[in-house]
Amino acid sequence: xxxxxxxxxxxxxxxxxxxYEPRDFISGYIEPRYRARCINVRRTDDxxxxxxxxxxxxxxxxxxxxxxxxxxxxxxxEQFRALKATGRLEKDDDFGVPVRAAWLDPVARLExxxxxxxxxxxxxxxxxxxxxxxxxxxxxxxxxxxxxxxxWLDEQWGYATDDRLFAPPLMNLTDIDRATEQLDAxxxxxxxxxxxxxxxxxxxxxxxxxxxxxxxxxxxxxxxxAFHIGPTRLNEMYGAHWGEDPDPPAHQQSAFQWTCxxxxxxxxxxxxxxxxxxxxxxxxxxxxLSVEHGSLWVPYLLAxxxxxxxxxxxxxxxxxxxxxxxxxxxxxxxxxxxxxxxPIAELVVALGVDRVLMGSDYPHAEGVAEPVQxxxxxxxxxxxxxxxxxxxxxxALLGLD
Numbered sequence: 565x566x567x568x569x570x571x572x573x574x575x576x577x578x579x580x581x582x583x584y585e586p587r588d589f590i591s592g593y594i595e596p597r598y599r600a601r602c603i604n605v606r607r608t609d610d611x612x613x614x615x616x617x618x619x620x621x622x623x624x625x626x627x628x629x630x631x632x633x634x635x636x637x638x639x640x641x642e643q644f645r646a647l648k649a650t651g652r653l654e655k656d657d658d659f660g661v662p663v664r665a666a667w668l669d670p671v672a673r674l675e676x677x678x679x680x681x682x683x684x685x686x687x688x689x690x691x692x693x694x695x696x697x698x699x700x701x702x703x704x705x706x707x708x709x710x711x712x713x714x715x716w717l718d719e720q721w722g723y724a725t726d727d728r729l730f731a732p733p734l735m736n737l738t739d740i741d742r743a744t745e746q747l748d749a750x751x752x753x754x755x756x757x758x759x760x761x762x763x764x765x766x767x768x769x770x771x772x773x774x775x776x777x778x779x780x781x782x783x784x785x786x787x788x789x790a791f792h793i794g795p796t797r798l799n800e801m802y803g804a805h806w807g808e809d810p811d812p813p814a815h816q817q818s819a820f821q822w823t824c825x826x827x828x829x830x831x832x833x834x835x836x837x838x839x840x841x842x843x844x845x846x847x848x849x850x851x852x853l854s855v856e857h858g859s860l861w862v863p864y865l866l867a868x869x870x871x872x873x874x875x876x877x878x879x880x881x882x883x884x885x886x887x888x889x890x891x892x893x894x895x896x897x898x899x900x901x902x903x904x905x906x907p908i909a910e911l912v913v914a915l916g917v918d919r920v921l922m923g924s925d926y927p928h929a930e931g932v933a934e935p936v937q938x939x940x941x942x943x944x945x946x947x948x949x950x951x952x953x954x955x956x957x958x959x960a961l962l963g964l965d
Contacts, residue, residue, distance in 0.1 A: 572681060574683075574954075575955070576680075576682045576922065576936065576955055577682070577683055577684045577921075577922070577954070577958035577959055578677075578682050578685040578686070578923060578924050578935050579685075579686050579853070579901050579921040579922060579923040579958045579961075580686065580688065580792075580901050580924065580931070581685045581688070581923075581925070581926050581927075582690050582925065582926070582927065582928050583667060583668065583673070583688075583689070583721060583731070584631070584634060584663055584667045584690050585689065585690060585691050585716070586720075587605040587613065587631050588605070589691070589692065589712075589713065590603040590604070590695075590709060590712050590713060591603065591604040592716070593712040593713070593715045593716045594708055594709065594712035595708055595711075595712075598705060598709075600619075601618040601705060602617075602618070602712070603615065603616070603617055603622070603695050604616050604618075605629070612629065613629040613630055613631055615691070617695070617698055622695075624694055624795050624811065624812070624813060625691055625694055625813075625814065626813040626816075627813055627814060628690070628691060628694075628814065630660070631663070632662065632663060634660060634663050634667065634927065635929035636661050636929065637926055637928065637929065637934075638929065638931060638932050638933030638937075639929045639933075640929040640930050642929075664927070670720075670725045670729055674725065674728060674729060677728070677729070680935050680936065681935070681936060682935055683728065684728050684729075684962070685728070685729055685730070686732065686757060686790065686855075686962075687721065687730065688790070688792050688855065688856075689713075689717075690928070692734065693759070693761065696709075696710075696734075696761050696794075697795045697796050697797050700766075700797060703742075707736070707742050710734050710746065711746075713734055714734060714749075714750065717733060718733070718753055722754075723753055723754050723755040723756065724755065724756050727964075730756045730757055730962065732755065732756075732757040732759040732790050733753075733755055733758055734759050734761075735747060735759060735760050735778075735789075736760070736761065736765055737760070737766060737770055737775050738765045739766065740775055740777060743775070743778050744777045744781060747778060747781050747782070748781065751781070751785055751787075756787055756962055756963070757787050757788050757789070757853075757962065758782075758789055758790070759789070759790045759791075760790075760791055762791050762796050762831055762833070762834040763796040763797060763798065763830055769837040769838075769841055769882070770834060770837060770838060770843075771837055771838040771840075771841035771842070771843035771883060772882065772883070773841075773846070773882065773883050776846065776847075779843060780847065782850055783847040783848075783850050786963055787963075788851040788853050788899075788961050789850070789851070789853070790852070790853045791834060791835075791852065791854055791855065791857070793826075793830075793855070795826070796825075796826075796830050798825040798826070799811065799812065799817075799825045799826070802825055803820070803821055806820065806824075808820060808821055809821075827857055827858065828857060828858065828860070831854050831861070832861050832865050835854070835865070835894070836865065836869060839869065839886065839893055840869075840876075840882075840886060841883040842881065842882070842883035842884040842885065843883060844893055844896070844897045845883070845884055846883060850897060851897055851898075851899065851961060852897060853898075853899045853901070853921070853961065854898065854899070854901065855901045855923060856901065856923065859900050859902035859903070859915075859920075860906060862911060862914055862915055865894075866890075866891040866894060866914060867891070869890035869894065870890055870891050873886065873889075895915060895919060898919065899920070899921055899961055900915060900920060900921070901921045902920065902923075902941075904931065904937070904938050905941070908920065908942060908945075909942075909944050912945065912949065917957075918952060918957055918960075920952075920953050920957065921957050921961070922938045922954045922955075924937070924938055938954070939954065942954075
C-alpha cells in the first residue's frame with residue numbers, strides 16, 4: 565500500500581475504474597448468426613491489431629487496438645505527445661506498458677485494490693462503451709452485442725465480485741421490452757449498478773414514459789444507473805452539419821467536437837431530459853451517476869434549468885409537470901465524478917458535498933496513476949468532506965453504508 569493511502573484512516577471507494585477487454589469480448593460470445601457483422605479484431609499487415617465493425621475498420625477505436633499493451637496509468641500527456649508525433653499509438657511506444665493481470669482479471673484486481681487502499685470500486689469497460697452508437701438503426705444487432713458483452717462480463721468479471729468490485733452491465737432503452745428483460749437478467753445475476761449510454765435511444769428520450777417499466781424496476785431494486793462517457797450519435801446528427809467528421813477517431817476529434825458533441829453536451833442533454841421529463845417525480849427512488857464527464861458543466865446546468873423551467877411553463881411537460889426547482893431535484897438524484905484537475909471545491913458549493921464522488925479512472929491514462937492521488941484535488945476541503953468524497957458518498961449510492 566502506498567504511503568499516502570496508509571495515512572488515511574479509512575479505505576477508499578473508487579467510483580471510476582476500468583478493465584481491459586480481450587480480443588474476443590464480442591466475437592467470442594455473440595450468437596453465430598450475427599458474427600459476420602459484429603465487433604471483431606483482426607491482425608493487420610504490419611502485425612497490429614485493428615478493431616472492425618463487421619467488415620469495416622472502426623474509426624473511433626483506431627488508437628485503442630493494442631490488446632497486449634496499454635498507456636501507462638496517469639500517462640495522458642505522454643500519450644498525446646506520441647499521437648502528435650506519429651499519428652497513431654505504436655506497439656512499442658515507450659509510454660506504453662504490458663497489460664497487467666489486474667486489468668484483466670477480477671481476482672488480481674482485488675489484490676490490486678488491497679495494495680492501493682481501495683475498499684470498493686465500480687469498474688467500467690474500456691472498449692465496451694464505444695459500440696452502441698454504431699447500431700442504433702438495427703435493434704437486433706444492438707441487443708445481440710449487448711447480450712454478448714454482458715455474457716462475457718458476467719463470466720469473466722462478475723457483476724458484484726466479493727461485494728467489493730462492481731461491474732455494471734450495459735443496458736439500452738431502444739426496445740423497452742428487451743431492455744426490461746435485460747435488466748431483470750442482470751438483477752438476477754446480482755448487479756448492483758447498470759450502465760446506460762447518454763442520449764436518446766430508439767428515437768425517444770431516456771425519461772420518456774414509454775420507458776417506465778425499466779425505471780420502475782430500477783426504483784424497486786434501489787440500484788443506481790451510471791452514465792459513463794462514450795461516443796454517441798451527436799457527431800453524426802449534429803457535428804456533421806458544422807462540417808465535422810461524423811465518425812472521428814477518439815483522440816483525433818476536433819476542439820469543436822470535444823466541446824460540443826462529446827462529453828459535456830451529451831451528459832447535460834441526458835440529465836436535463838431525465839429531469840424535465842419528470843422521471844424523478846414518477847420514480848423518486850431513482851439515482852443516477854455521471855462518470856468521466858467532468859463537472860465544469862454542473863453549475864451552468866443547475867442555473868439554466870431553473871431559469872428555463874419558467875421559460876417553458878406554457879409548453880408540454882412529458883411525464884408530468886416538474887414540481888420544485890430543477891436544481892434541487894437534480895441535487896436529490898444526481899451524483900457526479902469530477903476530473904481531478906477541476907475546481908472540486910466549487911463543485912461542492914454548487915452541488916453539495918454529498919453528491920461528489922472520487923473516481924481515479926485507473927488504470928487509464930486520463931486519470932491518476934494511483935487512486936490516492938485524487939486527494940490532491942481536494943485541498944482546502946475539511947476532513948469530513950474529504951472522507952465523504954473519497955468513501956462515504958459512493959458507499960451510500962451503492963447501498964453499502
